[in-house]
Amino acid sequence: MGFFKKLKEKFVKEDEHLQDDSTKEEDVDNLEEDHDKEDEQELSTSIEEDVKEEVTETASEEGVEEQPKEEEVVEAPPVEEQEVQEEIEEVEEVEEKESISTKFKKGLAKTRNSFATKVNDLVARYRTVDEDFFEELEEILISADVGVNTVMHLIDELKMEVKRRNIKDTREVREVISEKLVDIYYGNDDEEIEEITFNQDGLTVLLFVGVNGVGKTTTIGKMAHRLKQQGKNVVMAAGDTFRAGAIEQLEVWGDRVGVPVIRHSEGSDPAAVIYDGIQSAKSKGADVLLCDTAGRLQNKVNLMNELSKVKRVIEREIPGAPHESLLVLDATTGQNALSQAKTFSEATNVSGIVLTKLDGTAKGGIVMAIRNELDIPVKFVGLGEKVTDLQSFDAHAFVYGLFADMLEESEQE
Numbered sequence: 001m002g003f004f005k006k007l008k009e010k011f012v013k014e015d016e017h018l019q020d021d022s023t024k025e026e027d028v029d030n031l032e033e034d035h036d037k038e039d040e041q042e043l044s045t046s047i048e049e050d051v052k053e054e055v056t057e058t059a060s061e062e063g064v065e066e067q068p069k070e071e072e073v074v075e076a077p078p079v080e081e082q083e084v085q086e087e088i089e090e091v092e093e094v095e096e097k098e099s100i101s102t103k104f105k106k107g108l109a110k111t112r113n114s115f116a117t118k119v120n121d122l123v124a125r126y127r128t129v130d131e132d133f134f135e136e137l138e139e140i141l142i143s144a145d146v147g148v149n150t151v152m153h154l155i156d157e158l159k160m161e162v163k164r165r166n167i168k169d170t171r172e173v174r175e176v177i178s179e180k181l182v183d184i185y186y187g188n189d190d191e192e193i194e195e196i197t198f199n200q201d202g203l204t205v206l207l208f209v210g211v212n213g214v215g216k217t218t219t220i221g222k223m224a225h226r227l228k229q230q231g232k233n234v235v236m237a238a239g240d241t242f243r244a245g246a247i248e249q250l251e252v253w254g255d256r257v258g259v260p261v262i263r264h265s266e267g268s269d270p271a272a273v274i275y276d277g278i279q280s281a282k283s284k285g286a287d288v289l290l291c292d293t294a295g296r297l298q299n300k301v302n303l304m305n306e307l308s309k310v311k312r313v314i315e316r317e318i319p320g321a322p323h324e325s326l327l328v329l330d331a332t333t334g335q336n337a338l339s340q341a342k343t344f345s346e347a348t349n350v351s352g353i354v355l356t357k358l359d360g361t362a363k364g365g366i367v368m369a370i371r372n373e374l375d376i377p378v379k380f381v382g383l384g385e386k387v388t389d390l391q392s393f394d395a396h397a398f399v400y401g402l403f404a405d406m407l408e409e410s411e412q413e
């Protein structure tokens, strides 16, 4: 069976059952807008309260066996806020019924429109496969941020496959491209990349690293929601004590998704916050602790020191933790994301990548570049700003999102 046919069988059927979600989306947006206004009010009140509050001494040095201070913990949202929250969740739950392929199709619209238009145009101009065709295809792939090395590798693979299958018609090459992209992504992993390795014997600790502005806080909030939906008991630790407003921003997310946030004041030792986070999560019998960190890429030595101290504290408290160190990258920064990934993987052991704002770029090929050039799996992708827009990465759904129009068109051919 052809690859397009396989993708169609897997995903198009799911799509056929879809209802029109536009009204639901509007509902969510309106509710979120109302809720955001409340968040802002809540935030300013909470900041005022914080200022009035006496700043308690914290476990600022490693090895200080202090219990978490309950007054620092932001508890679940108040009643009326919870009502709004429940309403949002209700609408979002319906929305979550959207198939994974639809999420990818919507999220990759920009990349698809640019990439697919160019490929279709190329196929229309070259009916038969030759060297010039491959040269132009190479340019299209590079312009989609697939990355020069990955493109070279892909083109070599394509040429071999075209020869092997004796393909003459350029339309057939589109199918081979989609097939090879999936091969590049999974490599030797046999399509079994685990999204999160959970600790089977207690608290799972997930560490989030990445430079400021990539959407780290939003991702942690979305992840908290996602894990809660899976029935996990979640706690967040506001370890980005460096960027102004980062702590409060995480607290807003905590309110929004109903997850407690362990915090200290701005400028305090991140390792101490994470330490308190672990103690608090343990005492609550939580399943997962999500740790935010600051990303000072400008100074690699500081970054390394800070991250290794945080990791040492986590490892000492829970042997084998952190269970995942997820690097958050902004897809819209293109090749810059690739160089950030290189720096962070030198500074710390990165187990997976969360690629945010994939919906905001026409250069979604960056997923392939990261996978092929760094050999780090993209475990999650951000496909929008809504709380439900964090998706676990699926290379088949990704390729489906890229080639959806061609799949539909190939049906008519």
Ligand SMILES: Nc1nc2c(ncn2[C@@H]2O[C@H](COP(=O)(O)OP(=O)(O)OP(=O)(O)O)[C@@H](O)[C@H]2O)c(=O)[nH]1
Residues within 6 Å of the ligand: 211, 212, 213, 214, 215, 216, 217, 218, 219, 243, 246, 249, 355, 356, 357, 358, 359, 360, 381, 382, 383, 384, 385, 389
């Ligand atoms: N369209 C889109 N926007 C996103 C996505 N992820 C995050 N954003 C937006 O990106 C902006 C920045 O995200 P934040 O989480 O606030 O990031 P930040 O606070 O600037 O920086 P850090 O938390 O330090 O990374 C926000 O407006 C988010 O809504 C995504 O997947 N898609």
